[in-house]
Amino acid sequence: MYKAYSKEIDIGDISTLKEINEDLTSRIVSNLSTTKKIILRLQGSVEIGRFLMYGWKEKLPFYLFKCDEHGYQIAYPSGHYLTLHCPKCLKKEIRIRMILHDEIPEIREDPIVVEA
Numbered sequence: 001m002y003k004a005y006s007k008e009i010d011i012g013d014i015s016t017l018k019e020i021n022e023d024l025t026s027r028i029v030s031n032l033s034t035t036k037k038i039i040l041r042l043q044g045s046v047e048i049g050r051f052l053m054y055g056w057k058e059k060l061p062f063y064l065f066k067c068d069e070h071g072y073q074i075a076y077p078s079g080h081y082l083t084l085h086c087p088k089c090l091k092k093e094i095r096i097r098m099i100l101h102d103e104i105p106e107i108r109e110d111p112i113v114v115e116a
Contacts, residue, residue: 020074028064029072040064045084
């Protein structure tokens with residue numbers, strides 16, 4: 001287990017992304033300095049520290065940001081453009097894609113002829 005360090009915020013031992021939950025997020029929001037709160041308000045996100053998770057080779061920056069649907073969230077930049085994605089929105093999108101995938105009708109090889 002790795003110790004996650006931040007200069008301003010003690011978030012304790014975190015070894016997986018699943019351990020980042022609403023309690024931790026609310027604790028971080030309540031302990032933000034005035035400077036970090038201003039940055040969050042103006043920029044939309046603020047770095048809360050660089051953390052090393054289990055199985056990772058190096059520390060990555062984690063950010064606090066506000067999702068319009070789910071409120072404050074913590075994530076690290078991902079994808080080609082290093083954007084922040086709400087973990088809850090991603091889970092919701094994956095669930096929707098799975099549902100749609102299961103409900104897609106089979107494509108028939110022979111054309112269907114409708115007689116009028």
